[in-house]
Amino acid sequence: MVNPNVQGKSYPETAVYLVGREKIREFAKAVFSNNPVNHDVFAAQAAGYTDLVAPPTFPVVIQEQSLQQALADKEADIDFSRVVHGDQRFITNRPIVAGDELTSVLTVASVKSLGAHSMVTFNTEIFDKEKSLVCTAISTLVVRGEE
Amino acid sequence: MNLEALEVGQEVGSRIFSFTRDSLVKYAGASGDFNPIHYRDDFAKSVGLEGVLAHGMLTMGAAVQVAVDWVGDSGKVIDYGVRFTKPVYVPLEGSAEVTVIGKIGAIDLENRTVRVDLTASCAEVAVLGKAQAVVKL
Numbered sequence: 001m002v003n004p005n006v007q008g009k010s011y012p013e014t015a016v017y018l019v020g021r022e023k024i025r026e027f028a029k030a031v032f033s034n035n036p037v038n039h040d041v042f043a044a045q046a047a048g049y050t051d052l053v054a055p056p057t058f059p060v061v062i063q064e065q066s067l068q069q070a071l072a073d074k075e076a077d078i079d080f081s082r083v084v085h086g087d088q089r090f091i092t093n094r095p096i097v098a099g100d101e102l103t104s105v106l107t108v109a110s111v112k113s114l115g116a117h118s119m120v121t122f123n124t125e126i127f128d129k130e131k132s133l134v135c136t137a138i139s140t141l142v143v144r145g146e147e
Numbered sequence: 148m149n150l151e152a153l154e155v156g157q158e159v160g161s162r163i164f165s166f167t168r169d170s171l172v173k174y175a176g177a178s179g180d181f182n183p184i185h186y187r188d189d190f191a192k193s194v195g196l197e198g199v200l201a202h203g204m205l206t207m208g209a210a211v212q213v214a215v216d217w218v219g220d221s222g223k224v225i226d227y228g229v230r231f232t233k234p235v236y237v238p239l240e241g242s243a244e245v246t247v248i249g250k251i252g253a254i255d256l257e258n259r260t261v262r263v264d265l266t267a268s269c270a271e272v273a274v275l276g277k278a279q280a281v282v283k284l
Contacts, residue, residue: 023177026173026176026177027177027178029173029177030170030173030174030176030177030178030205030208031174031177031205031208031209031211031212032162032164032208032209032212033212033215033221034212034216035212035215035216035219035220035221037220037221037222038221047220047222049222053220053221053222054221055208055211055215055221056208056211056215056221056224056227056280057204057207057208057211057227060178060180060204060208061178061179064178064179064180065179081194084231085203085204085231086230086231087228087229087230087231087277088203088204088207088228088229088231089226089227089228089229090226090227090228091225091226092224092225092226092227094222095221095222138228
């Protein structure tokens with residue numbers, strides 16, 4: 001069972017993640033994007049962006065890093081081998097573009113138990129170099145109980 | 148785009164995605180999610196799964212492309228959420244076909260946003276629930 005006392009807990013800001021053009025292209029190909037602003041710098045600039053635009057689910061790369069903190073936290077006691085992704089949401093203030101230097105802060109929004117299972121919702125707030133909020137990634141993990 | 152001309156329920160597009168083991172390896176590298184349930188049958192079976200399954204986030208990332216193709220700019224998606232309802236098992240050979248259909252779920256003329264409701268299914272079974280992408284036009 002996940003420790004309910006970690007509800008409300010925040011973790012330290014993650015190290016700076018520099019968003020690279022080739023990472024955006026690699027991610028865009030992996031999610032079957034045909035959208036030129038994800039692949040072609042000229043198309044992105046013609047659409048008004050400074051550089052390649054990351055696909056809508058790209059913030060998961062940053063979320064993945066912040067989640068590692070909670071998964072490694074002995075106090076939270078999350079058994080990763082029993083984790084199933086329940087739901088996911090991205091609320092975007094502005095799209096991520098190549099060249100962005102991003103940090104994130106993870107907060108445990110809620111811990112609920114459903115019979116033998118636990119449901120943990122994490123909010124990852126992603127900030128740019130100017131400390132403006134770029135995106136909030138909300139992820140609910142279901143931790144299956146021991147049979 | 149003329150929002151007044153749009154109607155709730157109207158289809159905005161559809162795509163069929165073929166997920167192969169190659170797709171999963173590419174997505175693992177692109178996203179940094181190297182959970183072995185997405186590339187090793189023995190490991191997947193040892194934790195009680197039928198076999199290797201696609202990353203839920205791959206299905207989520209592919210499904211939104213139907214909304215992106217419609218608006219023509221991925222940067223216009225301002226809010227996107229899904230529930231993962233069923234796993235997409237990907238065979239060692241061949242592929243799992245995921246069909247995604249996008250329909251207009253809501254129109255907000257004042258804020259110039261449109262909610263695109265996405266259905267994603269594999270072998271006639273819904274694999275995402277409440278998949279909604281809000282686009283700013």
